[in-house]
Amino acid sequence: AQSVTQLGSHVSVSEGALVLLRCNYSSSVPPYLFWYVQYPNQGLQLLLKYTSAATLVKGINGFEAEFKKSETSFHLTKPSAHMSDAAEYFCAANYGGSQGNLIFGKGTKLSVKP
């Protein structure tokens, strides 16, 4: 079955440190890939998306992600964490077909220590 796997349900970094959130997809055919952020009691906000135009995708708030087909990965990074980055991050994939729905990973909660 098609799936998205996020390694690490909780990641903690110090302010100013590198943020690395991992995401792997399951298909041999690359899907469309998305990263969303969710703040407490809010909906999901798009950070960035991969649609095959470029393997390094830049998003909002200084985040970027690199698509690696050989590793079936789409990891999210930010060079320097800020306190305001503390939130839950979801990787999602659209594997195509008629319905167009997203398949989400279980999420990674990012904590930022001062």
Added chain:
Amino acid sequence: DTGVSQDPRHKITKRGQNVTFRCDPISEHNRLYWYRQTLGQGPEFLTYFQNEAQLEKSRLLSDRFSAERPKGSFSTLEIQRTEQGDSAMYLCASSLGFNNGETQYFGPGTRLLVL
């Protein structure tokens, strides 16, 4: 562009009662999705509309669930005879276009608690 809105934001009900949620998508968006998110999980797909046509339903959508999108604008999700297992955040999203790479814009969600 006022974004996707959902009403109510919170709903507490007793087991066995019926509840209805509303979603107003971004104007002109032709696709509308409903997802359910339980604690500690990512959103799970429930159903999908293209304009007024309901094109896909997940196996998660039991017979107690029904969704409509009359006239291809707002949508409603009704849960009949609620059960405690229905407690979750219900998210609505909309997108424009016919390409599966289009961005889905999410509303703030309706948090349901069934007592």
